[in-house]
Amino acid sequence: MSSKGSSTDGRTDLANGSLSSSPEEMSGAEEGRETSSGIEVEASDLSLSLTGDDGGPNRTSTESRGTDTESSGEDKDSDSMEDTGHYSINDENRVHDRSEEEEEEEEEEEEEQPRRRVQRKRANRDQDSSDDERALEDWVSSETSALPRPRWQALPALRERELGSSARFVYEACGARVFVQRFRLQHGLEGHTGCVNTLHFNQRGTWLASGSDDLKVVVWDWVRRQPVLDFESGHKSNVFQAKFLPNSGDSTLAMCARDGQVRVAELSATQCCKNTKRVAQHKGASHKLALEPDSPCTFLSAGEDAVVFTIDLRQDRPASKLVVTKEKEKKVGLYTIYVNPANTHQFAVGGRDQFVRIYDQRKIDENENNGVLKKFCPHHLVNSESKANITCLVYSHDGTELLASYNDEDIYLFNSSHSDGAQYVKRYKGHRNNATVKGVNFYGPKSEFVVSGSDCGHIFLWEKSSCQIIQFMEGDKGGVVNCLEPHPHLPVLATSGLDHDVKIWAPTAEASTELTGLKDVIKKNKRERDEDSLHHTDLFDSHMLWFLMHHLRQRRHHRRWREPGVGATDADSDESPSSSDTSDEEEGPDRVQCMPS
Structure with a gap:
């Protein structure tokens, strides 16, 4: 009953913004919470040194809070410590140093992982390239x-x-x-x-x-x-x-x-x-x-x-x-x-x-x-x-x-x-x-x-x-x-x-x-x-490419041929391109390059 009452009083006082227990008891309780968070502090030793006896309401309250803390998880612990602000400075420094070291190690690990992935990919790519080259060499040798x-x-x-x-x-x-x-x-x-x-x-x-x-x-x-x-x-x-x-x-x-x-x-x-x-x-x-x-x-x-x-x-x-x-x-x-x-x-x-x-x-x-x-x-x-x-x-x-x-x-x-x-x-x-x-x-x-x-x-x-x-x-x-x-x-x-x-x-x-x-x-x-097979290029696409290339070549050729003094009249120059363009448009896109017979 006393334990229950004590914990009830503690909750009531927390709601009112104050605690009925002494600051030392509060510190012992917080140290108990730190133990549940993974900080290497002996909660029982701290409690004994602060209260001076093995029993009493304070001990009961501390144990009750320690049990509550363990069942509530890490988020509650951190909130409680932030509310009190009465944990040891040395412990805080150790936690801070440890967290910095862990963060540095994590950062190094995160930086190392992409490098390892790149190295693995490069090795796999080199291996694939080597295999492809050997396969190509074997194929050429067979031919x-x-x-x-x-x-x-x-x-x-x-x-x-x-x-x-x-x-x-x-x-x-x-x-x-x-x-x-x-x-x-x-x-x-x-x-x-x-x-x-x-x-x-x-x-x-x-x-x-x-x-x-x-x-x-x-x-x-x-x-x-x-x-x-x-x-x-x-x-x-x-x-x-x-x-x-x-x-x-x-x-x-x-x-x-x-x-x-x-x-x-x-x-x-x-x-x-x-x-x-x-x-x-x-x-x-x-x-x-x-x-x-x-x-x-x-x-x-x-x-x-x-x-x-x-x-x-x-x-x-x-x-x-x-x-x-x-x-x-x-x-x-x-x-x-x-x-x-x-x-x-x-x-x-x-x-x-x-x-x-x-x-x-x-x-x-x-x-x-x-x-x-x-x-x-x-x-x-x-x-x-x-x-x-x-x-x-x-x-x-x-x-x-x-x-x-x-x-x-x-x-x-x-x-x-x-x-x-x-x-x-x-x-x-x-x-x-x-x-x-x-x-x-x-x-x-x-x-x-x-x-x-x-x-x-x-x-x-x-x-x-x-x-x-x-x-x-x-x-x-x-x-x-x-x-x-x-x-x-x-x-x-x-x-x-x-x-x-x-x-x-x-x-x-x-x-x-x-x-x-x-x-x-x-x-x-x-x-x-x-x-080209990866892009599924068909004959029509190839025709279009060659048509464009050939058309540019022909345009350059006709331009040089029709320069003054080469022998083409103005009438020829005007008539020939128009007739050529007309026939090209009428025939559709599939007549696209210098095609053989």
Whole structure:
């Protein structure tokens, strides 16, 4: 009862602003509270020394308050001490010193933790970078490993030729690795004032046709390095393809362009162009034409409007719609088309999705599978989030294989006789196909090699069977090689790109060319591709970038060309830009760069 009463009195006095107990008792009680706060003070010793006995109301009150304090927590203790202000100065200094030391230690720990985190992150980043570099080195080494023994040997072949047992010496030599490895630039053909987007040899291999952003087509005697004739194509925008029709006596050229027109040029024996006429019109850019190997009158065209036209020059209305390419009722714009040389009823197309589609002209029924005979796609791209596009595809010499180049991906070889949905059989790596609609082709009379341009300005040649890079040449100072055209009979290759000339390559080097810098270029291409893949850059974004760059270059070129005294009249200066701008606006955003055919 006395304990309860004492504590009750204490609470009452606290409410009135005073205490019934003495200051010494109050100090003992406060020291007891400090003990509950973690301060190393013996509450019982203090209480005994202050009161002088073991019992009594004061002892009871102190014990009661000590018990109350322990049950009330640290916040109450601190409030109580602040109210009284009667705790020891020495203890206060010790508490203050200890708290300062603890604060300093905590501050040091807080400062140390970010440094440790940064060090750990730097170590992890260095480790990841080291791992990535090792993985990249391993990948490059695998792509540039030792080549297998060549199938064709020069000395044994020459010996057999002397004995009369090698009737196809030239044919086999043209497809020999030893000649491809000795490729060297022979000369350039200069005559265009814009990017050269298309190249095509005639059947005999004596003439080479080229088309350009300058809207002109030039027919070259490539051996003499002279133009046979050049003429205005009649197109309103970039010429993407110009091809000699087979068995026409080199008198007919078929052309297509960014303006969507398909035109035909009639060439005369007097080395001039009689006229050009439009035979078809796409609603988007038309990048490619597909010739039938023996037909001088019929060919196919494909456009970004997803339409494939069959064109027969013998008809009053030459063009008729063959098929509209769709995927689940959605149109698929087309960049490329090619006729199977072994079965001219079949043709393959590729464009703004990841599928190679093969059609048979005799069996097209758009109500059944959208008329598609079969589709091919690398299995890892079927459901990929990356927006894969096929920029170019070609059949091999005998139609058994189909080569497809993917935008910012690799080049894939399919067996054309495989069933629908079959996986690729070969894969060719190392180049970069992002900035433009890049071309790809076979090289050799038996399609022994694969050749492609690259955004790095180099030409890559792979051995088809081993997938190894066997030749690597700088093909364009402007930075991008787009078009590659093998000679039909000789070991000669014609290439073009953003530069305004055509380059002729032949195996005239005294020894196999050293693949100097190949590994560094492959690494750079791989890194850039991986970086771009993180941003999911698609072909349209790349087109826009290249369009802006090319437009600035063209503006500077036209400004210099139209300066006084250069030969352009004021009327020409006023008319040309307006017509060019109008056609650009009408064609939409997808015709964006110096695109090849």
